[in-house]
Amino acid sequence: MASTVIEQVDTSEEVEQTPEDTGIQSFLVTFNIRRFDPEVDDEPRWVDYDVELYSTDRVLDALHKIKWEVDGSLSFRRSCAHGICGSDAMRINGRNRLACKTLIKDLDISQPIYVEAIKGLPLEKDLIVDMEPFFASYREVQPFLISNSKPEAGKERVQSIVDREVFDDTTKCILCAACTSSCPVFWTDGQYFGPAAIVNAHRFIFDSRDDAGDVRLDILNDKEGVWRCRTTFNCTEACPRGIEVTKAIAEVKQAVLRGGR
Numbered sequence: 001m002a003s004t005v006i007e008q009v010d011t012s013e014e015v016e017q018t019p020e021d022t023g024i025q026s027f028l029v030t031f032n033i034r035r036f037d038p039e040v041d042d043e044p045r046w047v048d049y050d051v052e053l054y055s056t057d058r059v060l061d062a063l064h065k066i067k068w069e070v071d072g073s074l075s076f077r078r079s080c081a082h083g084i085c086g087s088d089a090m091r092i093n094g095r096n097r098l099a100c101k102t103l104i105k106d107l108d109i110s111q112p113i114y115v116e117a118i119k120g121l122p123l124e125k126d127l128i129v130d131m132e133p134f135f136a137s138y139r140e141v142q143p144f145l146i147s148n149s150k151p152e153a154g155k156e157r158v159q160s161i162v163d164r165e166v167f168d169d170t171t172k173c174i175l176c177a178a179c180t181s182s183c184p185v186f187w188t189d190g191q192y193f194g195p196a197a198i199v200n201a202h203r204f205i206f207d208s209r210d211d212a213g214d215v216r217l218d219i220l221n222d223k224e225g226v227w228r229c230r231t232t233f234n235c236t237e238a239c240p241r242g243i244e245v246t247k248a249i250a251e252v253k254q255a256v257l258r259g260g261r
């Protein structure tokens with residue numbers, strides 16, 4: 001009878017490899033972070049931090065290092081850390097970006113890296129803003145499918161590939177607010193719906209299965225609606241999902257003029 005040999009491997013000597021073991025060099029990067037604690041500060045203040053990083057690190061890794069190793073009171077939002085949840089939009093060197101998608105190697109580290117909260121929304125603490133005005137505009141455009149008919153029992157609502165293509169770009173929105181908070185009109189007029197709300201209205205206005213496009217167009221044909229857009233393209237440049245935000249706004253404007261999609 002054949003015998004079974006079980007080979008035991010001694011793993012007690014295994015040690016975790018650090019980037020130094022693989023020859024990857026670390027370097028010191030200075031971060032200048034705009035801090036604000038409403039319980040202590042009258043005004044925001046800039047604070048310097050020197051952080052040891054690797055070129056494969058992201059700005060989010062630097063923020064974690066500062067929070068976990070230097071000052072636990074540093075406050076910022078993040079969840080997925082992979083560009084999906086949209087919670088860590090911030091201004092990095094004056095541009096709206098997701099901290100989890102901004103690689104250190106893509107920044108000029110010979111200068112301090114400036115990090116601050118996105119603009120145009122009430123500052124709560126450090127890099128955290130009150131997102132409620134942003135989500136209030138989002139809710140107002142009714143960002144969900146409204147249909148007057150029911151699909152056939154047990155069947156999906158059929159849509160052609162061509163019809164699906166029409167609004168494909170705007171389905172990619174992760175509601176990070178990078179677009180809305182980079183818009184000069186939104187900075188000066190907090191009542192403006194803002195690009196993100198219009199993008200999410202576009203997603204349903206141009207969906208052939210939806211029957212409430214007219215309602216949304218009516219909502220956006222307002223003095224605080226699409227006509228406030230000055231086509232500065234800041235929103236398109238800021239979008240971490242590569243959505244053609246300005247184009248979507250222009251398509252909604254045209255639909256308002258046509259009286260339908």
Ligand code: SF4
Pocket residue numbers: 086172173174175176177178179180195196199238239240241242243245
């Ligand atoms: S359109 Fe782009 S920038 Fe604007 S909220 Fe959506 S994902 Fe963020």
Ligand code: FES
Pocket residue numbers: 077078079080081082083084085086087088098099100101
């Ligand atoms: S942490 Fe989720 S998008 Fe950056």
